[in-house]
Amino acid sequence: MAFEPNYGITAPAALALMAIERSRAAIEHLPIRAGLITSLRESARLLSTHYSTQIEGNRLTLPEVKQVIAGHGGFPGRERDEKEVLNYYKAADKAEVLAAIKRPLKEEDIQLLHGLTFEGRAKPAPYRDGQNVIRDGHDGHIVYMPPEAKEVGRLMKDLVQWINHTIAEKRVPAPVIAALAHYQFATIHPYYDGNGRTARLLAILILHRCGYGLKGIFSLEEYYARNLEAYYEALTVGPSHNYHLGRAEADVGHFVQYFCEGMADAFAKVQARTENMEVPAGEGLSEKLLRELRPLQRTVLGLFQKSQVVTSKEIAAYLGIPPRQATIQCATWVIEGFLVIADSSKKARTYCIANKWERLIA
Known part of the structure; x- marks a missing residue:
């Protein structure tokens, strides 16, 4: 298992991890009906779909995304945008289903998420077969040079082995595992396109598998989209834009901090929202049943x-x-x-x- 991430838990990251645990415990003990959970899940899924695709340049507004998901699309000139949100919505559902399966994560699971996200097909998508270069959209200079195609298979295998081993070992907090998996997937950049969306879904899958799914009623993507510059800055580490010139070995503690702070923010919003909801009499029994x-x-x-x-x-x-x-x-x-x-x-x-x-x- 060659992948050994270089990171440190900063003081702000440690505080964020404690905030995550407080919100998680509070929400888990709230008597929330299945019907309400379904409604909150749908709202969170729509927000995740909207903001994750918006990060990649999708032009649909949140109300328009709701229309498309409900089957009432038809926005001339934005057919590709409609397809993107439909694909991501399906892939987000699949991520939760995969998380619930009692077996180690497989490379095919990640490839399947990409196949759904980028192509809308429930079929594992093969990794890129050539070099990919990320350039600045304004002046064309190279922003990042990922590893060569011949290295992608080995690097992805190492990443999946590390994820499974670290989850089983239970020494690293789940949010940190999800953050590092998100970062490393984006760094390997195994596809020509759709890497960001797949990286975010991989992180969500890991959180669900580790008991941090919060019943699917939260959205991390809104936090990223609110300040895209901070998101990309957190992903950009190391002395060079080249994977082989220090990028792979760079300290990614800053991204871990950013991810955990975003997760704490998302969990706190869910806690505030659910605590302010009126709980009908006898709802405690429903919550007890849900826990079973x-x-x-x-x-x-x-x-x-x-x-x-x-x-x-x-x-x-x-x-x-x-x-x-x-x-x-x-x-x-x-x-x-x-x-x-x-x-x-x-x-x-x-x-x-x-x-x-x-x-x-x-």
Whole structure:
């Protein structure tokens, strides 16, 4: 495992990490209904989609992004912008699904996120096969020279091994792991385009997998977009624009600090918003029930809010997983008492939520 990031936890980063933990603990103990979580998740997903694509030059406003996601697009001359937000929205959903799968991260997972983000296809995208140079849009001078294409495969393999090893070891705080993964992916720059969006999704995937997903009701991208200069400045470290002239070994503590401060800011906003919401009587019971569910089960509650009876194919489409995997998952959930078979016929088998969980979708 060759990747060994050079970083230090600055005093501001340490303070941000403590703030993250305080907000995370406060939010986890708030009695938030499944219906409200679904609404907050949708709002956060729209914000993430809007700001992550805006960073890359997308011209759609937030209200326009909402229209496109709802299927009411049609902005002449901005078809590419519409495609970008639709792709990112789907990829963000997929990142959460991948995070919930109980296995180590694979390179194919990251390639799949890029395939969805950049091409809109649920198919792993191969790395670039040539050199990529990032230039200043104003004067054309070289801003960054990433490693050669022949090195990308090895570097990505090292990165994924480091992520899995560090998560399993549990010595490095999850926000720091996500920050370093974001930075290193952007530094390797394994694709000709779409690296920034994929790097941000990779960070989100890691946070969800490490228990910092916050039910999907936060958006980091808004923090980046508010001050793009600070975001790019934090990503730019080392004595040279060339990966091989010190960029790879540079101290990335400044980016870790920036990332953690942005995460603390996002978590604090969610905490303030949820604490100010009126909590109906008996809501504590709903929160207790939610804590018994795993992330994938919490996610699928949104589908049952739309329809009381569903098929495994509908669950597969909603979660973005293969139909066969959804069939196996449904069988497991029936055994665990999460689902009940509504129609047992093999060709048209349907499922509904077990009585114990019905209040969560009321």
